Amino acid sequence: MTTATPTRGPVRQSPGRSAAATPRTGRRRTRPGTVAATVAALVVAAVWVFPVYWMVNTSLLPRTQVQSRTPTFVSLDAGTFNYASVLEGSSFLSALRMSLVVTLSTVVLVLVFAFLAALAISRFRFRGRKSFVVALLFIQMLPAEGLFIAQYRMLSSAELLNTAIGVTVLYTAAVVPFTVWMLRGFVAGVPAELEEAAMVDGLSRTGAFVRITFPLLAPGLVAAGVYAFLQAWNEFTIALVALPSNQAETLPLWLRSFLNSSVSQGVNWGEVMAASTLIAVPVIVFFLVVQGRMTGGLVSGAVKG
Amino acid sequence: MRTTTSAVVGSAVPDVSGPARTPRRRRRSRAPYLLIAAAVLVILLGMGYPVYWQVVTSLQEFGLAQQFGQPPTFVGLDNYARLFADPSLWAVVTRSVVFCLVNALLTVALGTLFAVLMRAATRAARLVLQVAMLLAWAMPMVAAVTVFKWLFDWRSGVVNWLLVQLGLDGFQGYSWLAQPLTFYLVATLVVVWMSVPFVALSVYAALTQVSEEVMEAAALDGAGPWRAFWNIVVPMIRPVLSIVLLLQIIWDLRVFGQIRLLQDGGAPVSETNLLGNFIYELGVGRQDFAGAAAVSIFVLALTILLSWPYVRSLLKEDEA
Numbered sequence: 001m002t003t004a005t006p007t008r009g010p011v012r013q014s015p016g017r018s019a020a021a022t023p024r025t026g027r028r029r030t031r032p033g034t035v036a037a038t039v040a041a042l043v044v045a046a047v048w049v050f051p052v053y054w055m056v057n058t059s060l061l062p063r064t065q066v067q068s069r070t071p072t073f074v075s076l077d078a079g080t081f082n083y084a085s086v087l088e089g090s091s092f093l094s095a096l097r098m099s100l101v102v103t104l105s106t107v108v109l110v111l112v113f114a115f116l117a118a119l120a121i122s123r124f125r126f127r128g129r130k131s132f133v134v135a136l137l138f139i140q141m142l143p144a145e146g147l148f149i150a151q152y153r154m155l156s157s158a159e160l161l162n163t164a165i166g167v168t169v170l171y172t173a174a175v176v177p178f179t180v181w182m183l184r185g186f187v188a189g190v191p192a193e194l195e196e197a198a199m200v201d202g203l204s205r206t207g208a209f210v211r212i213t214f215p216l217l218a219p220g221l222v223a224a225g226v227y228a229f230l231q232a233w234n235e236f237t238i239a240l241v242a243l244p245s246n247q248a249e250t251l252p253l254w255l256r257s258f259l260n261s262s263v264s265q266g267v268n269w270g271e272v273m274a275a276s277t278l279i280a281v282p283v284i285v286f287f288l289v290v291q292g293r294m295t296g297g298l299v300s301g302a303v304k305g
Numbered sequence: 306m307r308t309t310t311s312a313v314v315g316s317a318v319p320d321v322s323g324p325a326r327t328p329r330r331r332r333r334s335r336a337p338y339l340l341i342a343a344a345v346l347v348i349l350l351g352m353g354y355p356v357y358w359q360v361v362t363s364l365q366e367f368g369l370a371q372q373f374g375q376p377p378t379f380v381g382l383d384n385y386a387r388l389f390a391d392p393s394l395w396a397v398v399t400r401s402v403v404f405c406l407v408n409a410l411l412t413v414a415l416g417t418l419f420a421v422l423m424r425a426a427t428r429a430a431r432l433v434l435q436v437a438m439l440l441a442w443a444m445p446m447v448a449a450v451t452v453f454k455w456l457f458d459w460r461s462g463v464v465n466w467l468l469v470q471l472g473l474d475g476f477q478g479y480s481w482l483a484q485p486l487t488f489y490l491v492a493t494l495v496v497v498w499m500s501v502p503f504v505a506l507s508v509y510a511a512l513t514q515v516s517e518e519v520m521e522a523a524a525l526d527g528a529g530p531w532r533a534f535w536n537i538v539v540p541m542i543r544p545v546l547s548i549v550l551l552l553q554i555i556w557d558l559r560v561f562g563q564i565r566l567l568q569d570g571g572a573p574v575s576e577t578n579l580l581g582n583f584i585y586e587l588g589v590g591r592q593d594f595a596g597a598a599a600v601s602i603f604v605l606a607l608t609i610l611l612s613w614p615y616v617r618s619l620l621k622e623d624e625a
Binding site: 034048068114120124143144145154256273276 | 336338340341343345347350352358359362419421422423425426427433436438440441442443444446449451452453455456461463466501502530555558561562565566569570580581584585588589594597598601602604608609612615616619620
């Protein structure tokens, strides 16, 4: 908000010649609608960011201020004590360990499986390729809600409920389809001619791939890995049925139990918000890494038409 | 039902060796099949088998007796008949469809509006709005719902405080999640808050493709901003708008988690259940696996049906 105020000032004073006030836009003539749009955009931004701000703000407040009838917007007593007490509780660390195990295994499996499959569909023409691609695209749309009862039965008869292995297999299966699709674009973006040129220069097919194509694919693999990370780290629905014991909770399940267990004696919202912030921070960081690719990837088919 | 069921199986179980319509001459090696083997196996295990199990179970009697080892008996479409004759399923379906459509339309309308704002605002303001959108988009679902529960907390929530400050004293200690209507209002706010950024940023990307010249030409021809938007901009970004709306409809049918988490506050469960929650209660709660499987098949079939235009648009990209 504070960074935006300077722009709002000058524009409002001289709507007619505001182009002079914002020299960076240079040649573009500022329309009268710009002022209204700018003000509206800033208001919307403030409203949209408020829940995030409120989460962080509450997480820094002492319990007396959180529970008072008048909310505290800025406090001099702010501190990280809520974080300390969340981290001291043993349940957070065990949930963190579970989340890390499940998420990292999912990322590794997804990257290997999806990368191989992406090579197949972008470098080879083979019988059944089209059916495979169509199947992938439909499968990635299937909701967890339509499968989780069967997955629950499957894991329980295989005695894999409450294990990292069971959830990891389900997550990998759910994330691989879209990741194959995502990587397909990256693999196709590296021209096969590069590989062929390297082979002419004496490298084997594998050698050409490892030395030439693979390094060029690194950004794609990073994006796909982050995507898999976000899916597994945030997942709630499958985890709820596959990990019913509170000894085996991942962080999203843990946050829910943490809130629910304190409802009877008055929720300590400061700690709950500190816990939410701890779970959200890695996501926000990683999210900013892949965001551009995500928006593009989901609708690019429509844009190209 | 039979045709949709086979459609579900057909698409969930990739038929690799199936009859391909176009015989390809190049590279008749086994390499591609080896490359896709791992992905196919894990998908068959994690999703294929559950779909198969659901199809079979939905055609069987599978109650408590079967839990204790009795072999299930084949009952054809009895489970479907039983469920579809049950008014409580239809109540849930109606609620889900209404919730989904309201949320999807609201999300796309607001997202488009914000995209237009980004296009029309100054660069600094646009950046501020984009960062705000990204932050909301990045929030993990469980964290977002938890924050909204805190915002709408009956005792010290900031929303009730604000409404009381505005003179609406009735909101002192008001419990939003206790009545179905206000429960859905909060659920809608969470879902819309989380989904608008994707729409806004996608539509904004499409709007940047609409050239200044076109807009200037429209202005010269005497079109006001409103008419120019509806008659020129909207037709140009229609492909993106329709895909985004479709995705939103599909995604807003799967709000199990959001609803489940909001119900934790002591909401009337049977009056606030949507499809996913209904399945969960049927399966995990009442151990009626046959019924849960039948409703799941219904949800999967519905998703496949709705996804068709989206998949087709992606396939166009594959062929390009």
